[in-house]
Amino acid sequence: xxxxxxxxxxxxxxxxxxxxxxxxxxDALLVLANALLVLTPVLxxxxxxxxxxxxxxxxxxxxxxxxAFNRLYAHEDTGVFHDFMKSYRSNFGQALVVWLxxxxxxxxxxxxLSVLPGNLGPGTGTNPxxxxxxxxxxxxxxxxxxxxxKAMLLLSRFSFRTSDIYRLSVYALGAxxxxxxxxxxxxxxxxxxxxxxxxxxxxxxxxLVVYLICLNSRPLLKFVEIRFT
Numbered sequence: 031x032x033x034x035x036x037x038x039x040x041x042x043x044x045x046x047x048x049x050x051x052x053x054x055x056x057d058a059l060l061v062l063a064n065a066l067l068v069l070t071p072v073l074x075x076x077x078x079x080x081x082x083x084x085x086x087x088x089x090x091x092x093x094x095x096x097x098a099f100n101r102l103y104a105h106e107d108t109g110v111f112h113d114f115m116k117s118y119r120s121n122f123g124q125a126l127v128v129w130l131x132x133x134x135x136x137x138x139x140x141x142x143l144s145v146l147p148g149n150l151g152p153g154t155g156t157n158p159x160x161x162x163x164x165x166x167x168x169x170x171x172x173x174x175x176x177x178x179x180k181a182m183l184l185l186s187r188f189s190f191r192t193s194d195i196y197r198l199s200v201y202a203l204g205a206x207x208x209x210x211x212x213x214x215x216x217x218x219x220x221x222x223x224x225x226x227x228x229x230x231x232x233x234x235x236x237x238l239v240v241y242l243i244c245l246n247s248r249p250l251l252k253f254v255e256i257r258f259t
Contacts, residue, residue: 057237089129
């Protein structure tokens with residue numbers, strides 16, 4: 031019986047190394063595309079809240095990373111750099127339109143959390159109403175962030191109208207609960223780790239975080255493809 035010939039580059043370790051390399055390239059591209067966002071801690075002290083404008087470009091770069099990573103996982107990529115730049119150019123305008131409303135809501139929530147009286151520290155005498163208000167705002171913030179992630183993922187894969195992407199991102203919160211909870215968990219754990227360590231860690235883990243979100247969201251993309259295309 032003739033032995034099956036193993037082609038070069040088809041081994042498990044080779045594929046795993048390719049994925050790790052792709053994630054590293056994607057991480058570098060995300061950091062470069064969001065250079066202003068990376069410098070926000072410095073810029074805030076210089077020009078104040080105007081530094082938040084840097085958050086605007088996070089949407090198109092996230093869409094581009096999702097496009098590149100989904101192709102990487104499916105072994106359909108033509109190189110993470112090439113796929114990232116292709117999506118960044120072609121989806122830039124619509125990504126801004128889709129991302130900005132979510133960003134505005136998240137900024138409003140963050141502002142309200144910052145000015146809400148009291149804090150959650152021990153011995154501060156915070157009353158239950160303040161705790162409930164903070165928890166409610168945090169819950170809404172996580173839901174909005176999860177819906178925004180879904181919208182970016184859908185835009186990276188499908189050519190839907192902007193209004194349809196908004197509707198599907200909200201609809202999928204309930205229709206794909208496991209994906210929603212998984213993405214919310216990834217975002218929560220990432221935020222918690224950054225708060226407990228240093229925000230600069232995002233420079234090294236942004237690619238991995240986006241890749242994990244793409245990996246967790248594959249059932250969502252398949253569901254939308256079967257149901258709505």
